[in-house]
Amino acid sequence: MLYEKLKFRTMGDRSLLVELGDEISPSVNQRVQELFTALDLHPVDGVRELVPSYRSLLVVYDPLNISLADLKRTIRDTYQNLDQTELPEPRTIDIPIVYGGEQGPDLDSVAQYHHITPQAVIDYHTGPTYRVYMIGFTPGYPYLGEVPDAIATPRRKTPRILVPKGSVGIAKQQTGIYSVDSPGGWQIIGWTPVNLFDPQARPPSLLMMGDRVRFQAICAQEASQWQP
Amino acid sequence: MAAIKTLEIISPGIMTTVQDKGRYGYGRFGVATSGALDSFSMRVANLLVGNREDQACLETMLLGPGIKFLTEVVIAVTGGDLQPKKNKQPIEMWRSQAFKKDDVLSFGNAISGFRAYIAVAGGIGVPRVMGSRSTNLPSGFGGHEGRTLKKEDILVCDEPRGSMIEPERFFNPEWIPQYSNKWKLRVVLGPQDDQFPDVSLDTFSEGTYTMSQDSDRTGIRLEGSEIWCKPEVEASIVSEGVIAGSIQIPGDGKPIIILGETVTGGYRKIATVISADLPLLGQIKPGDGVQFEVKSLEQAHLALQKMEDRINDFKRKIN
Numbered sequence: 124m125l126y127e128k129l130k131f132r133t134m135g136d137r138s139l140l141v142e143l144g145d146e147i148s149p150s151v152n153q154r155v156q157e158l159f160t161a162l163d164l165h166p167v168d169g170v171r172e173l174v175p176s177y178r179s180l181l182v183v184y185d186p187l188n189i190s191l192a193d194l195k196r197t198i199r200d201t202y203q204n205l206d207q208t209e210l211p212e213p214r215t216i217d218i219p220i221v222y223g224g225e226q227g228p229d230l231d232s233v234a235q236y237h238h239i240t241p242q243a244v245i246d247y248h249t250g251p252t253y254r255v256y257m258i259g260f261t262p263g264y265p266y267l268g269e270v271p272d273a274i275a276t277p278r279r280k281t282p283r284i285l286v287p288k289g290s291v292g293i294a295k296q297q298t299g300i301y302s303v304d305s306p307g308g309w310q311i312i313g314w315t316p317v318n319l320f321d322p323q324a325r326p327p328s329l330l331m332m333g334d335r336v337r338f339q340a341i342c343a344q345e346a347s348q349w350q351p
Numbered sequence: 352m353a354a355i356k357t358l359e360i361i362s363p364g365i366m367t368t369v370q371d372k373g374r375y376g377y378g379r380f381g382v383a384t385s386g387a388l389d390s391f392s393m394r395v396a397n398l399l400v401g402n403r404e405d406q407a408c409l410e411t412m413l414l415g416p417g418i419k420f421l422t423e424v425v426i427a428v429t430g431g432d433l434q435p436k437k438n439k440q441p442i443e444m445w446r447s448q449a450f451k452k453d454d455v456l457s458f459g460n461a462i463s464g465f466r467a468y469i470a471v472a473g474g475i476g477v478p479r480v481m482g483s484r485s486t487n488l489p490s491g492f493g494g495h496e497g498r499t500l501k502k503e504d505i506l507v508c509d510e511p512r513g514s515m516i517e518p519e520r521f522f523n524p525e526w527i528p529q530y531s532n533k534w535k536l537r538v539v540l541g542p543q544d545d546q547f548p549d550v551s552l553d554t555f556s557e558g559t560y561t562m563s564q565d566s567d568r569t570g571i572r573l574e575g576s577e578i579w580c581k582p583e584v585e586a587s588i589v590s591e592g593v594i595a596g597s598i599q600i601p602g603d604g605k606p607i608i609i610l611g612e613t614v615t616g617g618y619r620k621i622a623t624v625i626s627a628d629l630p631l632l633g634q635i636k637p638g639d640g641v642q643f644e645v646k647s648l649e650q651a652h653l654a655l656q657k658m659e660d661r662i663n664d665f666k667r668k669i670n
Contacts, residue, residue, distance in 0.1 A: 132541055132542035132543070133539060133540070133541035133542060134593075134620065134623050135541075135594060135596055135623030135624065135625065135626070135651075136539055136625050136626050136648055136651035136655060137594070138623075140591060140592070146589075159379070171376075172375050173378070174378035174379060174592030174614060175379060175592075176590055176591045176615055177589045178589055178591075179589075179591045179592070181591065181592025181593075181594070183594060186626075186655060187652075187655065187656060187659060191648065257615070258379065258380050258381040259381045259590060259592075259615030260381060260590075260615055261381055261489070262381045262382045262383075262487075262490050263380060263381055264381050302381070303489075303490045303491070305490075320380075320381075320490070322480050322481060322487075322490075322493070323480070327377065327380050327382065327481060328380035331379070331380075332379070
């Protein structure tokens with residue numbers, strides 16, 4: 124649910140966590156995106172960084188440049204006038220995935236967990252058009268939702284020390300794509316040849332908050348021939 | 352500006368990276384700030400050699416590198432005392448030092464602190480990535496090829512501004528931080544202190560913690576009295592942005608102080624280290640004792656002002 128009033132949480136002497144609601148939902152997340160966009164389009168002196176997430180916006184500021192009281196007032200004013208902020212039409216990005224095999228080592232166990240076939244897991248996973256709720260964890264890593272209940276699966280009990288870049292995972296109602304090699308605990312059901320993070324690119328991340336994503340099942344041979 | 356081949360790594364040390372003040376404005380893409388962990392020492396090192404305070408330096412840890420200079424340079428070493436030497440003779444830290452072609456900078460053991468900063472006049476000239484020269488080690492970009500330095504790496508520096516040798520510069524000895532193996536870190540409570548019972552808040556502010564071996568540039572893991580959130584709240588929270596200095600309490604109750612390589616997280620944060628004490632996080636070493644002292648926001652901002660005043664006074668003095 125969206126809070127009636129913004130909830131400010133102090134995160135140290137140079138950042139403010141602005142909480143908009145108490146749940147993961149498209150409406151709360153859209154509101155975060157609107158506040159983020161408004162503050163980004165009309166930069167506030169002394170604000171160094173904005174990090175939007177599921178239901179909150181982290182505002183990093185220079186306390187010697189702007190007082191916390193002024194910052195809060197500016198954010199409140201911006202929030203009250205959000206109706207003037209128009210979000211761009213969401214982009215829809217198609218991402219091809221090779222499901223199962225060596226690059227999707229948890230596909231079978233996810234299927235067993237739900238007493239369905241691996242093919243059914245693939246069908247469920249490619250069904251929805253997902254919302255990019257946030258980018259975080261590693262550079263370019265998208266948190267996507269919602270995964271159908273029929274395949275929503277808890278994280279692995281023991282995280283892997285190395286999950287290869289491109290691995291596609293499930294954690295409860297979330298699905299995501301490992302954007303760089305990293306440790307990770309999500310259930311890995313597939314792999315994509317698409318590069319999600321390029322430090323030299325502008326912007327460096329393929330996906331941004333508010334984008335829509337569709338998955339398509341491809342075979343390993345198609346993946347090897349895949350061209351960006 | 353012309354780039355000059357300035358130095359060659361002849362031994363890499365345990366972990367030597369290129370770092371500047373960090374990468375800002377890309378948190379929305381999941382990109383952490385990285386940057387010098389002890390930014391105070393990094394800024395002073397730069398100013399000592401006539402650089403802007405935010406230019407790229409080398410950050411090294413515990414056992415420093417061996418560096419052969421390929422041209423005449425002015426350098427400064429600040430931060431933890433890792434016993435810097437010029438051609439095997441000890442040199443003073445927090446002071447500009449002239450090195451000639453083929454002179455070698457090396458280090459002994461860490462006598463106090465954990466990380467040292469080596470600034471070279473002109474600044475380390477690696478390419479900027481997203482506006483910063485800092486190395487992002489977990490994701491492998493920035494700095495020198497996105498990695499720690501190794502033997503035979505050659506680094507370029509930009510041509511220094513102004514005169515190279517004159518005047519000799521040193522940092523006010525009274526302002527040189529003193530590092531021990533027992534630390535009092537000042538914190539402000541939040542953002543989720545309301546979700547811990549009083550008994551946990553007391554444990555946090557009264558207990559003594561020990562930095563675990565299992566720590567790195569991502570976070571300082573602490574051993575000691577465990578901290579539990581209120582029984583009615585779930586173990587994890589919805590992922591949200593975090594900053595360096597955030598003290599998160601994972602399911603095992605052992606605090607982790609986040610450093611500069613993390614941008615979001617799903618654990619509750621009981622408190623946050625104040626900006627003026629962030630540089631100390633780069634100097635705590637495994638086995639050191641850590642206590643937390645709760646301060647008000649006003650006190651935190653005053654402490655930050657005091658630190659910035661020192662930097663500004665020093666800038667005035669040398670200009």
